[in-house]
Amino acid sequence: MDLYEAVARRRDVRAEFSGEPLDDAVLERVLGAAHRAPSVGMSQPWDFVLVRDPGTLGAFAQHVAGEREAYAADLPPDRAATFAAIKVEGVREAGLGVVVTHDQSRGGPQVLGRRTIADTGLYSTCLAIQNLWLAATAEGVGVGWVSFFREEWLAERLALPPGVRPVAWLCVGPVTGLQEVPDLERHRWRSRRPLADAVHHETYRRTPAESRS
Numbered sequence: 001m002d003l004y005e006a007v008a009r010r011r012d013v014r015a016e017f018s019g020e021p022l023d024d025a026v027l028e029r030v031l032g033a034a035h036r037a038p039s040v041g042m043s044q045p046w047d048f049v050l051v052r053d054p055g056t057l058g059a060f061a062q063h064v065a066g067e068r069e070a071y072a073a074d075l076p077p078d079r080a081a082t083f084a085a086i087k088v089e090g091v092r093e094a095g096l097g098v099v100v101t102h103d104q105s106r107g108g109p110q111v112l113g114r115r116t117i118a119d120t121g122l123y124s125t126c127l128a129i130q131n132l133w134l135a136a137t138a139e140g141v142g143v144g145w146v147s148f149f150r151e152e153w154l155a156e157r158l159a160l161p162p163g164v165r166p167v168a169w170l171c172v173g174p175v176t177g178l179q180e181v182p183d184l185e186r187h188r189w190r191s192r193r194p195l196a197d198a199v200h201h202e203t204y205r206r207t208p209a210e211s212r213s
């Protein structure tokens with residue numbers, strides 16, 4: 001698969017996990033791709049906690065269900081009805097959680113390039129996630145990013161050291177196939193903006209339609 005094909009085929013997977021175990025060699029390659037990501041000052045602030053214990057998977061899925069309910073309770077009725085049909089995680093079905101963590105202290109206090117923008121550390125960890133996601137797609141493996149969780153809850157459950165933040169719980173596993181259209185578009189929750197609206201020339205201008213949404 002070439003890069004553009006992987007970019008186009010990558011999907012956030014919730015329902016298509018087959019439940020088969022992921023081959024160790026494939027997982028190693030995918031994690032290797034994540035670990036080759038660029039990082040500010042080469043700080044490499046990420047780590048990967050691999051979670052397979054059914055007790056932890058079940059406890060996390062329950063925690064996510066609670067946060068999902070809390071989110072739904074704040075929605076207006078029409079949006080709540082649309083949201084009800086949307087699956088937001090495949091934690092148990094995937095059978096493997098890759099929790100990507102961020103350590104802002106890695107590399108010391110004077111990380112090259114991070115002096116004026118502290119978030120560049122976090123951006124680096126997110127680039128590792130994107131590398132992982134694209135490599136998994138090229139391997140025919142599904143990834144679903146779950147963010148319906150409380151950082152403190154997951155940090156405690158995984159015994160993360162103080163200051164190490166859980167950035168993403170990634171459900172990772174073999175799939176029966178990948179959807180062609182993102183779930184949120186299929187469920188008419190939100191659709192992709194035209195590229196032309198995202199590209200600006202010389203100064204930032206919003207289209208009249210975007211100023212309203």
Ligand SMILES: Cc1cc2nc3c(=O)[nH]c(=O)nc-3n(C[C@H](O)[C@H](O)[C@H](O)COP(=O)(O)O)c2cc1C
Binds near residue numbers: 014148182183
């Ligand atoms: C930072 C981040 C957090 C996300 N959190 C969730 C989540 O909690 N549950 C979920 O189902 N999808 C989550 N997603 C997936 C997005 O909904 C998905 O990427 C988007 O709808 C576009 O679909 P696609 O990834 O299939 O192209 C998250 C994605 C990102 C980048």
